[in-house]
Amino acid sequence: MAALKYAGMDDTDSEDELPPGWEERSTKDGWVYYANHDEMKTQWEHPKTGKKKRCAGDLPYGWEQETDEKGQIIYIDHINKRSTYFDPRHAFTVEDVVVKPKRYDGNAAALEILQGRDLSDKVVLITGGNVGIGFETARSFALHGAHVILACRNLTRANKAVSLIQEEWHKARVEAMMCNLASLRSVREFAESFKAMKLPLHILVCNAAVCTQPYMLTEDNLESTFQICHLGHFLLVQCLQDVLRRSAPARVVVVSSESHRFTDLLDSCGKVDLVLLSPSKKDYWSMLAYNRAKLCNILFSNELHRRLSPYGVTSNALHPGNMMYTSIHRSWWLMTFLFTLARPFTKSMVSEKRTLCCCSDLSFPDQSVYFGWV
Numbered sequence: 001m002a003a004l005k006y007a008g009m010d011d012t013d014s015e016d017e018l019p020p021g022w023e024e025r026s027t028k029d030g031w032v033y034y035a036n037h038d039e040m041k042t043q044w045e046h047p048k049t050g051k052k053k054r055c056a057g058d059l060p061y062g063w064e065q066e067t068d069e070k071g072q073i074i075y076i077d078h079i080n081k082r083s084t085y086f087d088p089r090h091a092f093t094v095e096d097v098v099v100k101p102k103r104y105d106g107n108a109a110a111l112e113i114l115q116g117r118d119l120s121d122k123v124v125l126i127t128g129g130n131v132g133i134g135f136e137t138a139r140s141f142a143l144h145g146a147h148v149i150l151a152c153r154n155l156t157r158a159n160k161a162v163s164l165i166q167e168e169w170h171k172a173r174v175e176a177m178m179c180n181l182a183s184l185r186s187v188r189e190f191a192e193s194f195k196a197m198k199l200p201l202h203i204l205v206c207n208a209a210v211c212t213q214p215y216m217l218t219e220d221n222l223e224s225t226f227q228i229c230h231l232g233h234f235l236l237v238q239c240l241q242d243v244l245r246r247s248a249p250a251r252v253v254v255v256s257s258e259s260h261r262f263t264d265l266l267d268s269c270g271k272v273d274l275v276l277l278s279p280s281k282k283d284y285w286s287m288l289a290y291n292r293a294k295l296c297n298i299l300f301s302n303e304l305h306r307r308l309s310p311y312g313v314t315s316n317a318l319h320p321g322n323m324m325y326t327s328i329h330r331s332w333w334l335m336t337f338l339f340t341l342a343r344p345f346t347k348s349m350v351s352e353k354r355t356l357c358c359c360s361d362l363s364f365p366d367q368s369v370y371f372g373w374v
């Protein structure tokens, strides 16, 4: 009531209505503040209710936040080709109630982390989402309502994964699309097909990989582990960058590996040697190629974050956990043997009853990478 008296507007219909001379604005990250033009002052609290508020949710599809030459935040509606200083999310502000973040550890499952979240307004794209970690990620997002697209090199396998998820929940919005990361042409074609769907893109998970493959050159004449694990994803993100920016807040998640530590990209003089990325057959060692590609994943993710975060697109790289029994080991009998030995001690992908999907490691060490803001 004191706040109402202060505003001197006790008789208005809505307690949220601003007194004359006041204007509602928001910061870049969605906090609402109030500007009084007569007294030339700003404050966080609503002048009548004394409450603090923040914008709930994301900008509508097609909108982008920019800063003008005076440093003021401006909202651009790309679809209707107009701009405004008024944050379109103001219609959906919520009170700032401090909720203590829940703590998760390596045993927390993805479904547990997502519990209670409605992702029905999110579009998620996952490379290599037909098996392993990618599949469990896709499943978790889809079961929470997200529209999930599996970008895979084999449509038969990908459609099987779609059916599995839809058997679990018939309303799951999952679809498979062709994307072979070993072909730059295929990546470009995929990006064009995705754009033709006119969907936003809120989460792009660069997950697909191969490990310990025999030496192979791709159709682009590059070593295949490097191209599949890193370069294909690099191109994919470049092709979809505009969609990500338009869909902000959006994020890219690059699935890397702890093994990136066991290599470098330097020559004997300590200079970056790009030839190491796609070596000739005589200089190829499959495990080292994988480690280098995983190092590239992290360097790429960090730089991407630096470049795109001002536009509301974040990027994080993660290590999903050690030696999880997926099909990553399939190219080399020695790896299969080691993964089999380690299996009882590492995390399983799916629990016994298939009711608790255990992509816990996905969320570790930083569960917010996938799920934090959604």
Ligand SMILES: NC(=O)c1ccc[n+]([C@@H]2O[C@H](COP(=O)([O-])OP(=O)(O)OC[C@H]3O[C@@H](n4cnc5c(N)ncnc54)[C@H](OP(=O)(O)O)[C@@H]3O)[C@@H](O)[C@H]2O)c1
Binding pocket: 127, 128, 129, 130, 131, 132, 133, 134, 151, 152, 153, 154, 157, 179, 180, 181, 182, 183, 206, 207, 208, 209, 210, 228, 255, 256, 257, 258, 319, 320, 321, 322, 323, 324, 325, 326, 327, 328, 329
């Ligand atoms: N498992 C672990 O212990 C572990 C540890 C550290 C990091 N990681 C990382 O976790 C991520 C997922 O691996 P995972 O263990 O789930 O392996 P996975 O079961 O072998 O899954 C790899 C996925 O990548 C896809 N893929 C391979 N080549 C492709 C290409 N040319 N184009 C498009 N997709 C392609 C595979 O498709 P197909 O089914 O058609 O072959 C499959 O869907 C990888 O980035 C890996 O480096 C895993």
